[in-house]
Amino acid sequence: MKTKQNTLYVGSLAKGLRLLRAFDESHREMSLSELAARTGLDKSATQRLANTLHIEGMLDKDPGTRRFRPSHAWLEMAYAYYWSDPLVGQAMPKLINLSQELGETVNLAELSGDHIIYVSRLPCKRTYFAATVIGRRLPALSTSAGRAMLATLPEDEWRAAVDHWPIKPFTPSTTLDRDTIRASVEAAVHDGYAISKGQMILNEMAVATPILGPDGRACAAVQCSVSGHTWDRDRIAAEILPKLQDTANAISPSFLSPRGG
Amino acid sequence: MKTKQNTLYVGSLAKGLRLLRAFDESHREMSLSELAARTGLDKSATQRLANTLHIEGMLDKDPGTRRFRPSHAWLEMAYAYYWSDPLVGQAMPKLINLSQELGETVNLAELSGDHIIYVSRLPCKRTYFAATVIGRRLPALSTSAGRAMLATLPEDEWRAAVDHWPIKPFTPSTTLDRDTIRASVEAAVHDGYAISKGQMILNEMAVATPILGPDGRACAAVQCSVSGHTWDRDRIAAEILPKLQDTANAISPSFLSPRGG
DNA sequence: CATTAGGTATCATTATATAATATCTAACGC
DNA sequence: GCGTTAGATATTATATAATGATACCTAATG
Numbered sequence: 009m010k011t012k013q014n015t016l017y018v019g020s021l022a023k024g025l026r027l028l029r030a031f032d033e034s035h036r037e038m039s040l041s042e043l044a045a046r047t048g049l050d051k052s053a054t055q056r057l058a059n060t061l062h063i064e065g066m067l068d069k070d071p072g073t074r075r076f077r078p079s080h081a082w083l084e085m086a087y088a089y090y091w092s093d094p095l096v097g098q099a100m101p102k103l104i105n106l107s108q109e110l111g112e113t114v115n116l117a118e119l120s121g122d123h124i125i126y127v128s129r130l131p132c133k134r135t136y137f138a139a140t141v142i143g144r145r146l147p148a149l150s151t152s153a154g155r156a157m158l159a160t161l162p163e164d165e166w167r168a169a170v171d172h173w174p175i176k177p178f179t180p181s182t183t184l185d186r187d188t189i190r191a192s193v194e195a196a197v198h199d200g201y202a203i204s205k206g207q208m209i210l211n212e213m214a215v216a217t218p219i220l221g222p223d224g225r226a227c228a229a230v231q232c233s234v235s236g237h238t239w240d241r242d243r244i245a246a247e248i249l250p251k252l253q254d255t256a257n258a259i260s261p262s263f264l265s266p267r268g269g
Numbered sequence: 270m271k272t273k274q275n276t277l278y279v280g281s282l283a284k285g286l287r288l289l290r291a292f293d294e295s296h297r298e299m300s301l302s303e304l305a306a307r308t309g310l311d312k313s314a315t316q317r318l319a320n321t322l323h324i325e326g327m328l329d330k331d332p333g334t335r336r337f338r339p340s341h342a343w344l345e346m347a348y349a350y351y352w353s354d355p356l357v358g359q360a361m362p363k364l365i366n367l368s369q370e371l372g373e374t375v376n377l378a379e380l381s382g383d384h385i386i387y388v389s390r391l392p393c394k395r396t397y398f399a400a401t402v403i404g405r406r407l408p409a410l411s412t413s414a415g416r417a418m419l420a421t422l423p424e425d426e427w428r429a430a431v432d433h434w435p436i437k438p439f440t441p442s443t444t445l446d447r448d449t450i451r452a453s454v455e456a457a458v459h460d461g462y463a464i465s466k467g468q469m470i471l472n473e474m475a476v477a478t479p480i481l482g483p484d485g486r487a488c489a490a491v492q493c494s495v496s497g498h499t500w501d502r503d504r505i506a507a508e509i510l511p512k513l514q515d516t517a518n519a520i521s522p523s524f525l526s527p528r529g530g
Numbered sequence: 531c532a533t534t535a536g537g538t539a540t541c542a543t544t545a546t547a548t549a550a551t552a553t554c555t556a557a558c559g560c
Numbered sequence: 561g562c563g564t565t566a567g568a569t570a571t572t573a574t575a576t577a578a579t580g581a582t583a584c585c586t587a588a589t590g
Contacts (some may be wrong), residue, residue: 024282086347088406143348
Protein backbone atom coordinates (compact mmCIF):
# COMPACT_ATOMS: atom_id res chain seq x y z
CA MET A 9 0.00 0.00 0.00
CA LYS A 10 2.99 2.29 -0.37
CA THR A 11 1.92 3.38 -3.80
CA LYS A 12 -1.27 5.14 -2.78
CA GLN A 13 0.45 7.72 -0.54
CA ASN A 14 -2.46 10.07 -0.51
CA THR A 15 -3.98 11.51 2.62
CA LEU A 16 -7.38 11.25 0.97
CA TYR A 17 -6.99 7.52 0.60
CA VAL A 18 -8.10 5.22 3.40
CA GLY A 19 -6.11 2.03 3.08
CA SER A 20 -8.18 -0.02 5.51
CA LEU A 21 -11.31 0.64 3.53
CA ALA A 22 -9.60 -0.34 0.29
CA LYS A 23 -8.35 -3.56 1.87
CA GLY A 24 -11.85 -4.36 3.06
CA LEU A 25 -13.11 -3.95 -0.48
CA ARG A 26 -10.43 -6.36 -1.65
CA LEU A 27 -11.97 -9.00 0.57
CA LEU A 28 -15.37 -8.38 -0.98
CA ARG A 29 -14.01 -8.56 -4.50
CA ALA A 30 -12.28 -11.84 -3.73
CA PHE A 31 -15.60 -13.62 -4.20
CA ASP A 32 -16.65 -14.65 -7.69
CA GLU A 33 -18.06 -17.58 -9.64
CA SER A 34 -15.18 -19.82 -8.68
CA HIS A 35 -14.78 -18.53 -5.12
CA ARG A 36 -18.22 -18.86 -3.64
CA GLU A 37 -17.24 -19.22 -0.01
CA MET A 38 -13.87 -18.95 1.67
CA SER A 39 -12.15 -19.67 4.94
CA LEU A 40 -9.99 -17.08 6.67
CA SER A 41 -6.81 -18.60 5.27
CA GLU A 42 -8.19 -18.81 1.76
CA LEU A 43 -9.23 -15.18 1.94
CA ALA A 44 -5.79 -14.20 3.18
CA ALA A 45 -4.09 -16.17 0.42
CA ARG A 46 -6.35 -14.82 -2.29
CA THR A 47 -6.20 -11.16 -1.28
CA GLY A 48 -2.52 -11.19 -0.42
CA LEU A 49 -3.27 -9.69 2.98
CA ASP A 50 -1.65 -11.18 6.06
CA LYS A 51 -3.55 -13.35 8.45
CA SER A 52 -4.15 -10.67 11.07
CA ALA A 53 -5.43 -8.07 8.64
CA THR A 54 -7.72 -10.60 7.01
CA GLN A 55 -9.02 -11.60 10.40
CA ARG A 56 -9.83 -8.04 11.45
CA LEU A 57 -11.34 -7.01 8.15
CA ALA A 58 -13.41 -10.16 7.66
CA ASN A 59 -14.63 -9.85 11.22
CA THR A 60 -15.66 -6.26 10.62
CA LEU A 61 -17.47 -7.19 7.42
CA HIS A 62 -19.23 -9.96 9.30
CA ILE A 63 -20.31 -7.69 12.16
CA GLU A 64 -21.55 -5.15 9.64
CA GLY A 65 -23.61 -7.78 7.86
CA MET A 66 -21.65 -7.87 4.61
CA LEU A 67 -20.38 -11.42 5.05
CA ASP A 68 -22.27 -14.41 6.36
CA LYS A 69 -20.26 -16.89 8.38
CA ASP A 70 -21.17 -20.53 8.60
CA PRO A 71 -21.04 -21.37 12.30
CA GLY A 72 -19.96 -24.92 11.52
CA THR A 73 -17.32 -24.51 8.84
CA ARG A 74 -16.31 -20.93 9.78
CA ARG A 75 -16.33 -20.12 6.11
CA PHE A 76 -17.42 -16.71 4.83
CA ARG A 77 -19.73 -15.93 1.96
CA PRO A 78 -21.59 -12.98 0.48
CA SER A 79 -24.65 -11.92 2.46
CA HIS A 80 -28.02 -10.68 1.32
CA ALA A 81 -26.57 -7.18 1.58
CA TRP A 82 -24.86 -7.85 -1.73
CA LEU A 83 -28.27 -8.06 -3.37
CA GLU A 84 -29.35 -4.87 -1.65
CA MET A 85 -26.45 -3.16 -3.36
CA ALA A 86 -27.84 -4.23 -6.70
CA TYR A 87 -31.19 -2.86 -5.56
CA ALA A 88 -29.65 0.54 -4.87
CA TYR A 89 -27.83 0.42 -8.19
CA TYR A 90 -31.03 -0.17 -10.10
CA TRP A 91 -32.63 2.92 -8.66
CA SER A 92 -29.55 5.00 -9.36
CA ASP A 93 -29.28 4.06 -13.02
CA PRO A 94 -31.92 6.10 -14.86
CA LEU A 95 -31.72 3.83 -17.87
CA VAL A 96 -33.05 0.78 -16.05
CA GLY A 97 -36.34 2.30 -14.96
CA GLN A 98 -36.80 3.64 -18.47
CA ALA A 99 -36.03 0.30 -20.09
CA MET A 100 -37.68 -2.25 -17.82
CA PRO A 101 -41.30 -2.14 -19.01
CA LYS A 102 -40.20 -2.08 -22.65
CA LEU A 103 -37.89 -5.03 -22.16
CA ILE A 104 -40.68 -7.01 -20.53
CA ASN A 105 -42.93 -6.31 -23.50
CA LEU A 106 -40.20 -7.31 -25.91
CA SER A 107 -39.42 -10.59 -24.22
CA GLN A 108 -43.12 -11.48 -24.18
CA GLU A 109 -43.54 -10.60 -27.85
CA LEU A 110 -40.46 -12.55 -28.92
CA GLY A 111 -40.70 -15.40 -26.46
CA GLU A 112 -36.90 -15.29 -26.37
CA THR A 113 -34.31 -14.20 -23.83
CA VAL A 114 -33.74 -10.45 -23.74
CA ASN A 115 -30.88 -8.59 -22.03
CA LEU A 116 -29.91 -5.02 -21.29
CA ALA A 117 -26.15 -4.41 -21.41
CA GLU A 118 -24.06 -1.35 -20.62
CA LEU A 119 -20.49 -0.51 -21.51
CA SER A 120 -18.17 -0.76 -18.51
CA GLY A 121 -14.65 0.13 -19.58
CA ASP A 122 -13.62 -2.43 -22.20
CA HIS A 123 -16.25 -4.92 -21.05
CA ILE A 124 -19.99 -5.01 -21.24
CA ILE A 125 -22.01 -5.71 -18.15
CA TYR A 126 -25.46 -7.25 -18.12
CA VAL A 127 -27.69 -4.91 -16.17
CA SER A 128 -31.01 -6.64 -16.68
CA ARG A 129 -31.81 -10.12 -17.95
CA LEU A 130 -35.14 -11.64 -18.86
CA PRO A 131 -34.55 -15.32 -19.58
CA CYS A 132 -37.36 -17.08 -21.45
CA LYS A 133 -35.70 -20.36 -22.32
CA ARG A 134 -33.80 -22.74 -20.13
CA THR A 135 -30.09 -22.03 -20.54
CA TYR A 136 -26.75 -22.06 -18.76
CA PHE A 137 -26.91 -20.46 -15.33
CA ALA A 138 -24.21 -17.96 -16.29
CA ALA A 139 -26.48 -16.68 -19.05
CA THR A 140 -29.18 -15.72 -16.55
CA VAL A 141 -27.15 -13.86 -13.95
CA ILE A 142 -27.07 -10.08 -13.84
CA GLY A 143 -23.79 -8.30 -13.20
CA ARG A 144 -21.87 -10.58 -15.55
CA ARG A 145 -19.00 -8.82 -17.31
CA LEU A 146 -17.78 -9.97 -20.71
CA PRO A 147 -15.13 -8.58 -23.09
CA ALA A 148 -17.00 -6.07 -25.24
CA LEU A 149 -15.31 -7.25 -28.43
CA SER A 150 -16.68 -10.76 -28.01
CA THR A 151 -20.32 -9.78 -27.69
CA SER A 152 -22.95 -8.54 -30.10
CA ALA A 153 -23.93 -5.85 -27.57
CA GLY A 154 -20.35 -4.59 -27.29
CA ARG A 155 -19.90 -4.46 -31.07
CA ALA A 156 -23.23 -2.72 -31.58
CA MET A 157 -22.25 -0.07 -29.02
CA LEU A 158 -18.73 0.37 -30.39
CA ALA A 159 -20.17 0.97 -33.84
CA THR A 160 -21.81 4.17 -32.59
CA LEU A 161 -18.50 5.73 -31.54
CA PRO A 162 -16.29 7.92 -33.77
CA GLU A 163 -14.31 5.75 -36.17
CA ASP A 164 -10.90 6.34 -34.59
CA GLU A 165 -12.24 5.41 -31.19
CA TRP A 166 -13.82 2.14 -32.17
CA ARG A 167 -10.87 1.15 -34.34
CA ALA A 168 -8.54 1.72 -31.39
CA ALA A 169 -10.83 -0.41 -29.26
CA VAL A 170 -10.83 -3.25 -31.79
CA ASP A 171 -7.03 -3.12 -31.80
CA HIS A 172 -6.45 -3.02 -28.06
CA TRP A 173 -9.38 -4.17 -25.96
CA PRO A 174 -9.03 -7.62 -24.40
CA ILE A 175 -10.29 -10.83 -25.94
CA LYS A 176 -10.30 -14.28 -24.48
CA PRO A 177 -11.66 -17.63 -25.64
CA PHE A 178 -14.89 -18.86 -24.06
CA THR A 179 -15.82 -21.53 -26.61
CA PRO A 180 -13.82 -23.14 -29.43
CA SER A 181 -15.62 -20.78 -31.78
CA THR A 182 -14.93 -17.52 -29.92
CA THR A 183 -13.43 -15.12 -32.46
CA LEU A 184 -9.84 -14.33 -31.48
CA ASP A 185 -8.89 -12.69 -34.77
CA ARG A 186 -9.14 -8.89 -34.59
CA ASP A 187 -9.60 -8.53 -38.35
CA THR A 188 -12.75 -10.60 -38.15
CA ILE A 189 -13.98 -8.52 -35.23
CA ARG A 190 -13.18 -5.32 -37.14
CA ALA A 191 -15.28 -6.54 -40.05
CA SER A 192 -18.12 -7.31 -37.65
CA VAL A 193 -18.03 -3.79 -36.17
CA GLU A 194 -17.83 -2.31 -39.67
CA ALA A 195 -20.98 -4.21 -40.54
CA ALA A 196 -22.60 -2.88 -37.37
CA VAL A 197 -21.66 0.68 -38.35
CA HIS A 198 -23.40 0.12 -41.66
CA ASP A 199 -26.41 -1.85 -40.43
CA GLY A 200 -27.01 -0.30 -37.02
CA TYR A 201 -27.04 -3.70 -35.31
CA ALA A 202 -24.72 -6.62 -34.64
CA ILE A 203 -25.23 -10.37 -34.85
CA SER A 204 -22.79 -12.87 -33.38
CA LYS A 205 -22.64 -16.64 -33.18
CA GLY A 206 -21.13 -19.01 -30.67
CA GLN A 207 -19.00 -16.38 -28.92
CA MET A 208 -19.94 -17.24 -25.34
CA ILE A 209 -21.88 -20.50 -25.66
CA LEU A 210 -21.56 -23.01 -28.47
CA ASN A 211 -24.23 -22.53 -31.11
CA GLU A 212 -25.83 -19.62 -29.30
CA MET A 213 -26.67 -16.64 -31.49
CA ALA A 214 -27.09 -13.06 -30.31
CA VAL A 215 -28.37 -9.88 -31.90
CA ALA A 216 -28.02 -6.43 -30.39
CA THR A 217 -29.07 -2.87 -31.15
CA PRO A 218 -27.62 0.22 -29.46
CA ILE A 219 -29.48 2.59 -27.18
CA LEU A 220 -28.23 6.01 -28.16
CA GLY A 221 -27.43 8.77 -25.70
CA PRO A 222 -27.95 12.46 -26.42
CA ASP A 223 -24.48 12.70 -27.99
CA GLY A 224 -25.14 9.90 -30.46
CA ARG A 225 -22.87 7.51 -28.56
CA ALA A 226 -24.45 4.30 -27.32
CA CYS A 227 -24.83 4.16 -23.55
CA ALA A 228 -26.30 0.67 -23.62
CA ALA A 229 -27.67 -2.04 -25.88
CA VAL A 230 -30.69 -4.29 -26.06
CA GLN A 231 -29.68 -7.81 -26.88
CA CYS A 232 -31.53 -11.00 -27.68
CA SER A 233 -30.10 -14.52 -27.38
CA VAL A 234 -31.47 -17.42 -29.40
CA SER A 235 -30.45 -20.95 -30.28
CA GLY A 236 -28.34 -21.39 -33.41
CA HIS A 237 -30.14 -24.70 -34.00
CA THR A 238 -33.46 -23.07 -34.76
CA TRP A 239 -32.40 -19.61 -35.96
CA ASP A 240 -30.16 -18.19 -38.66
CA ARG A 241 -29.04 -14.65 -39.53
CA ASP A 242 -31.80 -14.04 -42.06
CA ARG A 243 -34.62 -15.13 -39.83
CA ILE A 244 -33.20 -13.12 -36.92
CA ALA A 245 -33.00 -10.02 -39.12
CA ALA A 246 -36.53 -10.57 -40.34
CA GLU A 247 -38.36 -11.58 -37.18
CA ILE A 248 -36.40 -10.30 -34.19
CA LEU A 249 -34.54 -7.24 -35.37
CA PRO A 250 -37.51 -4.92 -36.07
CA LYS A 251 -38.95 -5.31 -32.59
CA LEU A 252 -35.52 -5.09 -31.03
CA GLN A 253 -34.82 -1.80 -32.79
CA ASP A 254 -38.20 -0.39 -31.87
CA THR A 255 -37.50 -1.21 -28.24
CA ALA A 256 -34.02 0.30 -28.26
CA ASN A 257 -35.29 3.47 -29.93
CA ALA A 258 -38.14 3.75 -27.46
CA ILE A 259 -35.69 3.57 -24.56
CA SER A 260 -33.13 6.08 -25.91
CA PRO A 261 -33.96 9.24 -24.02
CA SER A 262 -32.30 12.49 -24.91
CA PHE A 263 -31.99 13.65 -21.32
CA LEU A 264 -29.96 10.68 -20.13
CA SER A 265 -26.28 11.22 -19.62
CA PRO A 266 -23.78 8.40 -19.98
CA ARG A 267 -22.31 7.00 -16.79
CA GLY A 268 -18.75 7.96 -16.16
CA GLY A 269 -15.95 7.87 -13.68
CA MET B 270 -17.33 4.71 17.31
CA LYS B 271 -16.63 4.39 21.02
CA THR B 272 -19.12 1.54 21.38
CA LYS B 273 -17.28 -0.95 19.18
CA GLN B 274 -14.10 -1.08 21.30
CA ASN B 275 -12.87 -4.27 19.77
CA THR B 276 -9.41 -4.73 18.37
CA LEU B 277 -10.87 -6.99 15.71
CA TYR B 278 -13.09 -4.18 14.46
CA VAL B 279 -11.83 -1.80 11.80
CA GLY B 280 -13.75 1.43 12.18
CA SER B 281 -12.67 2.96 8.88
CA LEU B 282 -14.00 0.01 6.95
CA ALA B 283 -17.32 0.17 8.79
CA LYS B 284 -17.60 3.88 8.05
CA GLY B 285 -16.93 3.23 4.39
CA LEU B 286 -19.74 0.70 4.33
CA ARG B 287 -22.01 3.33 5.85
CA LEU B 288 -21.41 5.47 2.81
CA LEU B 289 -22.38 2.60 0.53
CA ARG B 290 -25.51 1.86 2.47
CA ALA B 291 -26.56 5.50 2.31
CA PHE B 292 -27.79 4.92 -1.24
CA ASP B 293 -31.30 3.59 -1.76
CA GLU B 294 -34.42 4.15 -3.83
CA SER B 295 -34.78 7.70 -2.56
CA HIS B 296 -31.08 8.54 -2.49
CA ARG B 297 -29.89 7.71 -5.96
CA GLU B 298 -26.96 10.08 -6.18
CA MET B 299 -25.47 12.34 -3.54
CA SER B 300 -23.05 15.20 -3.16
CA LEU B 301 -20.30 15.16 -0.57
CA SER B 302 -22.34 17.27 1.84
CA GLU B 303 -25.45 15.16 1.40
CA LEU B 304 -23.43 12.03 2.09
CA ALA B 305 -21.92 13.61 5.17
CA ALA B 306 -25.32 14.71 6.45
CA ARG B 307 -26.93 11.36 5.75
CA THR B 308 -24.21 9.19 7.28
CA GLY B 309 -23.52 11.46 10.24
CA LEU B 310 -19.82 11.47 9.41
CA ASP B 311 -17.94 14.75 9.40
CA LYS B 312 -16.97 16.48 6.21
CA SER B 313 -13.34 15.33 6.22
CA ALA B 314 -14.10 11.70 6.88
CA THR B 315 -16.75 11.68 4.19
CA GLN B 316 -14.32 13.26 1.78
CA ARG B 317 -11.60 10.70 2.42
CA LEU B 318 -13.89 7.70 2.40
CA ALA B 319 -15.88 8.76 -0.67
CA ASN B 320 -12.62 9.49 -2.44
CA THR B 321 -11.29 6.05 -1.59
CA LEU B 322 -14.49 4.39 -2.79
CA HIS B 323 -14.25 6.38 -6.00
CA ILE B 324 -10.61 5.44 -6.60
CA GLU B 325 -11.47 1.80 -5.93
CA GLY B 326 -14.29 1.91 -8.46
CA MET B 327 -17.17 1.52 -6.02
CA LEU B 328 -18.61 4.99 -6.61
CA ASP B 329 -18.94 6.83 -9.89
CA LYS B 330 -18.49 10.57 -9.73
CA ASP B 331 -20.13 12.89 -12.21
CA PRO B 332 -17.35 15.21 -13.36
CA GLY B 333 -19.84 18.03 -13.84
CA THR B 334 -22.00 17.88 -10.74
CA ARG B 335 -19.41 16.17 -8.49
CA ARG B 336 -22.16 13.93 -7.25
CA PHE B 337 -21.52 10.29 -6.36
CA ARG B 338 -23.55 7.28 -7.32
CA PRO B 339 -23.32 3.49 -7.25
CA SER B 340 -21.00 2.03 -9.90
CA HIS B 341 -21.29 -1.12 -11.95
CA ALA B 342 -19.31 -2.83 -9.21
CA TRP B 343 -22.54 -2.94 -7.24
CA LEU B 344 -23.99 -5.24 -9.87
CA GLU B 345 -20.88 -7.38 -9.80
CA MET B 346 -21.54 -7.94 -6.12
CA ALA B 347 -24.94 -9.35 -7.00
CA TYR B 348 -23.18 -11.54 -9.55
CA ALA B 349 -20.91 -12.97 -6.86
CA TYR B 350 -23.86 -13.44 -4.55
CA TYR B 351 -25.75 -15.49 -7.11
CA TRP B 352 -22.90 -17.93 -7.46
CA SER B 353 -22.51 -18.21 -3.71
CA ASP B 354 -26.15 -19.02 -3.00
CA PRO B 355 -26.64 -22.69 -3.94
CA LEU B 356 -30.40 -22.25 -4.05
CA VAL B 357 -30.34 -19.87 -7.00
CA GLY B 358 -28.57 -22.17 -9.42
CA GLN B 359 -30.90 -24.96 -8.38
CA ALA B 360 -34.00 -22.82 -8.81
CA MET B 361 -33.31 -20.77 -11.91
CA PRO B 362 -34.21 -23.21 -14.70
CA LYS B 363 -37.32 -24.32 -12.86
CA LEU B 364 -38.44 -20.76 -12.28
CA ILE B 365 -37.99 -19.97 -15.97
CA ASN B 366 -40.16 -22.95 -16.89
CA LEU B 367 -42.77 -21.92 -14.38
CA SER B 368 -42.99 -18.34 -15.59
CA GLN B 369 -43.34 -19.54 -19.17
CA GLU B 370 -46.06 -22.03 -18.27
CA LEU B 371 -48.02 -19.53 -16.22
CA GLY B 372 -47.35 -16.43 -18.28
CA GLU B 373 -47.29 -14.56 -14.98
CA THR B 374 -44.60 -12.92 -12.87
CA VAL B 375 -42.64 -15.36 -10.73
CA ASN B 376 -40.29 -14.51 -7.85
CA LEU B 377 -37.85 -16.34 -5.61
CA ALA B 378 -37.73 -14.94 -2.07
CA GLU B 379 -35.54 -15.78 0.91
CA LEU B 380 -35.95 -14.99 4.58
CA SER B 381 -33.55 -12.30 5.74
CA GLY B 382 -34.08 -11.64 9.43
CA ASP B 383 -37.66 -10.42 9.82
CA HIS B 384 -37.88 -9.39 6.17
CA ILE B 385 -38.02 -11.29 2.92
CA ILE B 386 -35.66 -10.42 0.13
CA TYR B 387 -36.35 -11.02 -3.54
CA VAL B 388 -33.44 -13.00 -4.88
CA SER B 389 -34.68 -13.63 -8.39
CA ARG B 390 -37.51 -12.03 -10.33
CA LEU B 391 -39.00 -13.01 -13.66
CA PRO B 392 -41.50 -10.32 -14.61
CA CYS B 393 -43.94 -11.27 -17.37
CA LYS B 394 -46.39 -8.40 -17.19
CA ARG B 395 -45.75 -4.70 -17.15
CA THR B 396 -45.83 -3.54 -13.53
CA TYR B 397 -44.36 -1.02 -11.10
CA PHE B 398 -40.61 -0.75 -11.34
CA ALA B 399 -40.22 -1.65 -7.66
CA ALA B 400 -41.90 -4.98 -8.39
CA THR B 401 -39.21 -5.93 -10.89
CA VAL B 402 -36.07 -5.13 -8.94
CA ILE B 403 -34.06 -7.83 -7.23
CA GLY B 404 -32.68 -7.20 -3.73
CA ARG B 405 -35.89 -5.57 -2.54
CA ARG B 406 -36.59 -6.23 1.14
CA LEU B 407 -40.12 -6.27 2.51
CA PRO B 408 -41.50 -7.03 5.98
CA ALA B 409 -42.06 -10.80 6.00
CA LEU B 410 -45.44 -10.49 7.71
CA SER B 411 -46.82 -8.40 4.86
CA THR B 412 -45.98 -10.83 2.09
CA SER B 413 -47.37 -14.15 0.96
CA ALA B 414 -43.82 -15.50 0.69
CA GLY B 415 -43.02 -14.50 4.27
CA ARG B 416 -46.19 -16.05 5.63
CA ALA B 417 -45.70 -19.25 3.65
CA MET B 418 -42.18 -19.56 5.06
CA LEU B 419 -43.20 -18.72 8.62
CA ALA B 420 -45.84 -21.44 8.48
CA THR B 421 -43.11 -24.08 8.19
CA LEU B 422 -41.48 -23.10 11.50
CA PRO B 423 -42.34 -24.58 14.90
CA GLU B 424 -45.56 -23.05 16.23
CA ASP B 425 -43.96 -21.04 19.05
CA GLU B 426 -41.47 -19.53 16.66
CA TRP B 427 -43.94 -18.35 14.08
CA ARG B 428 -46.37 -17.09 16.72
CA ALA B 429 -43.60 -15.00 18.25
CA ALA B 430 -42.78 -13.66 14.82
CA VAL B 431 -46.40 -12.69 14.16
CA ASP B 432 -46.43 -10.87 17.50
CA HIS B 433 -43.18 -8.96 17.16
CA TRP B 434 -41.87 -8.68 13.61
CA PRO B 435 -42.29 -5.26 11.99
CA ILE B 436 -45.21 -4.20 9.85
CA LYS B 437 -45.68 -1.00 7.96
CA PRO B 438 -48.35 0.26 5.58
CA PHE B 439 -47.54 0.25 1.85
CA THR B 440 -51.07 0.61 0.46
CA PRO B 441 -54.36 1.56 2.15
CA SER B 442 -55.17 -2.14 2.21
CA THR B 443 -51.92 -3.37 3.82
CA THR B 444 -52.92 -5.51 6.79
CA LEU B 445 -51.77 -3.83 10.01
CA ASP B 446 -53.78 -6.05 12.35
CA ARG B 447 -51.70 -8.90 13.77
CA ASP B 448 -54.76 -11.08 14.45
CA THR B 449 -55.57 -11.05 10.76
CA ILE B 450 -51.97 -11.91 9.92
CA ARG B 451 -52.02 -14.72 12.50
CA ALA B 452 -55.09 -16.18 10.84
CA SER B 453 -53.35 -15.97 7.48
CA VAL B 454 -50.30 -17.87 8.76
CA GLU B 455 -52.57 -20.43 10.45
CA ALA B 456 -54.22 -21.00 7.09
CA ALA B 457 -50.78 -21.39 5.51
CA VAL B 458 -49.84 -23.99 8.15
CA HIS B 459 -52.95 -25.92 7.21
CA ASP B 460 -52.82 -25.44 3.43
CA GLY B 461 -49.08 -25.37 2.78
CA TYR B 462 -49.32 -22.13 0.84
CA ALA B 463 -50.29 -18.48 1.37
CA ILE B 464 -52.35 -16.07 -0.69
CA SER B 465 -52.40 -12.33 -0.05
CA LYS B 466 -54.14 -9.39 -1.65
CA GLY B 467 -53.20 -5.74 -2.00
CA GLN B 468 -50.40 -5.82 0.57
CA MET B 469 -47.73 -4.07 -1.47
CA ILE B 470 -49.61 -2.79 -4.54
CA LEU B 471 -53.32 -2.03 -4.70
CA ASN B 472 -55.29 -4.91 -6.14
CA GLU B 473 -52.23 -7.06 -6.66
CA MET B 474 -52.59 -10.66 -5.53
CA ALA B 475 -49.77 -12.99 -4.59
CA VAL B 476 -49.49 -16.69 -3.90
CA ALA B 477 -46.45 -18.39 -2.41
CA THR B 478 -45.27 -21.90 -1.54
CA PRO B 479 -42.30 -22.69 0.67
CA ILE B 480 -39.08 -24.37 -0.43
CA LEU B 481 -38.21 -26.70 2.41
CA GLY B 482 -34.72 -27.23 3.75
CA PRO B 483 -33.46 -30.55 5.11
CA ASP B 484 -34.78 -29.67 8.58
CA GLY B 485 -38.31 -29.03 7.33
CA ARG B 486 -37.92 -25.28 7.79
CA ALA B 487 -38.45 -23.15 4.71
CA CYS B 488 -35.25 -21.56 3.41
CA ALA B 489 -37.04 -19.76 0.60
CA ALA B 490 -40.35 -19.45 -1.24
CA VAL B 491 -41.57 -19.39 -4.81
CA GLN B 492 -44.10 -16.64 -5.31
CA CYS B 493 -46.35 -15.59 -8.13
CA SER B 494 -47.91 -12.14 -8.54
CA VAL B 495 -51.09 -11.57 -10.51
CA SER B 496 -53.66 -8.84 -10.99
CA GLY B 497 -56.63 -8.86 -8.63
CA HIS B 498 -58.76 -7.58 -11.51
CA THR B 499 -58.53 -10.81 -13.45
CA TRP B 500 -57.83 -13.35 -10.72
CA ASP B 501 -59.51 -14.47 -7.49
CA ARG B 502 -58.46 -16.90 -4.75
CA ASP B 503 -60.29 -19.88 -6.25
CA ARG B 504 -58.85 -19.51 -9.69
CA ILE B 505 -55.37 -18.98 -8.27
CA ALA B 506 -55.70 -22.15 -6.19
CA ALA B 507 -56.95 -24.07 -9.19
CA GLU B 508 -54.71 -22.83 -11.97
CA ILE B 509 -51.51 -21.47 -10.44
CA LEU B 510 -51.02 -23.32 -7.19
CA PRO B 511 -50.40 -26.85 -8.55
CA LYS B 512 -47.55 -25.74 -10.81
CA LEU B 513 -46.17 -23.47 -8.12
CA GLN B 514 -46.04 -26.32 -5.63
CA ASP B 515 -44.45 -28.67 -8.15
CA THR B 516 -41.76 -26.09 -8.78
CA ALA B 517 -41.09 -25.46 -5.10
CA ASN B 518 -40.89 -29.18 -4.40
CA ALA B 519 -38.56 -29.74 -7.33
CA ILE B 520 -36.22 -27.09 -5.97
CA SER B 521 -36.14 -28.25 -2.33
CA PRO B 522 -32.92 -30.20 -2.10
CA SER B 523 -32.10 -32.12 1.03
CA PHE B 524 -28.42 -31.22 0.93
CA LEU B 525 -28.92 -27.47 1.02
CA SER B 526 -28.27 -25.75 4.30
CA PRO B 527 -30.06 -22.55 5.28
CA ARG B 528 -28.02 -19.36 5.18
CA GLY B 529 -27.02 -18.00 8.54
CA GLY B 530 -24.98 -15.39 10.25
C1' DC C 531 -18.77 42.25 -8.68
C1' DA C 532 -19.57 40.62 -3.96
C1' DT C 533 -21.24 36.79 -1.55
C1' DT C 534 -21.56 32.17 -0.26
C1' DA C 535 -22.09 27.33 -0.42
C1' DG C 536 -19.79 23.46 -1.48
C1' DG C 537 -15.73 21.01 -2.96
C1' DT C 538 -10.64 20.44 -2.34
C1' DA C 539 -6.19 20.46 -0.05
C1' DT C 540 -2.98 20.72 4.09
C1' DC C 541 -1.06 19.32 8.48
C1' DA C 542 -0.05 18.49 13.41
C1' DT C 543 -1.82 15.09 16.62
C1' DT C 544 -2.81 10.80 18.47
C1' DA C 545 -6.19 7.43 18.03
C1' DT C 546 -6.36 3.36 15.63
C1' DA C 547 -4.83 -0.29 12.70
C1' DT C 548 -0.96 -3.22 12.57
C1' DA C 549 1.71 -7.73 12.65
C1' DA C 550 3.97 -10.75 15.62
C1' DT C 551 2.93 -13.96 18.85
C1' DA C 552 0.32 -16.82 21.87
C1' DT C 553 -3.76 -19.60 22.78
C1' DC C 554 -7.53 -22.31 21.64
C1' DT C 555 -10.11 -25.92 18.84
C1' DA C 556 -11.08 -29.83 16.19
C1' DA C 557 -9.86 -32.95 12.77
C1' DC C 558 -6.64 -36.67 11.48
C1' DG C 559 -3.41 -40.43 11.71
C1' DC C 560 -1.31 -43.93 14.35
C1' DG D 561 -6.67 -42.70 23.29
C1' DC D 562 -2.98 -39.75 22.36
C1' DG D 563 0.01 -36.80 19.63
C1' DT D 564 0.22 -33.91 15.76
C1' DT D 565 -1.17 -30.36 12.91
C1' DA D 566 -3.84 -26.90 10.51
C1' DG D 567 -6.63 -23.41 11.19
C1' DA D 568 -9.29 -20.08 13.83
C1' DT D 569 -9.27 -16.80 17.68
C1' DA D 570 -7.34 -13.66 21.09
C1' DT D 571 -3.67 -10.40 22.97
C1' DT D 572 -0.41 -6.62 22.95
C1' DA D 573 3.33 -3.14 22.19
C1' DT D 574 4.32 -0.16 18.49
C1' DA D 575 4.19 3.24 14.92
C1' DT D 576 1.73 3.92 10.99
C1' DA D 577 -2.06 5.84 9.02
C1' DA D 578 -6.56 7.93 9.91
C1' DT D 579 -8.29 12.03 11.98
C1' DG D 580 -10.76 16.62 12.01
C1' DA D 581 -9.84 21.42 12.25
C1' DT D 582 -8.71 24.82 9.23
C1' DA D 583 -7.53 27.12 5.15
C1' DC D 584 -7.94 27.43 0.21
C1' DC D 585 -10.27 27.06 -4.15
C1' DT D 586 -14.18 27.26 -7.47
C1' DA D 587 -18.44 28.26 -9.47
C1' DA D 588 -22.97 29.43 -8.78
C1' DT D 589 -26.31 33.30 -7.25
C1' DG D 590 -28.23 37.81 -6.62
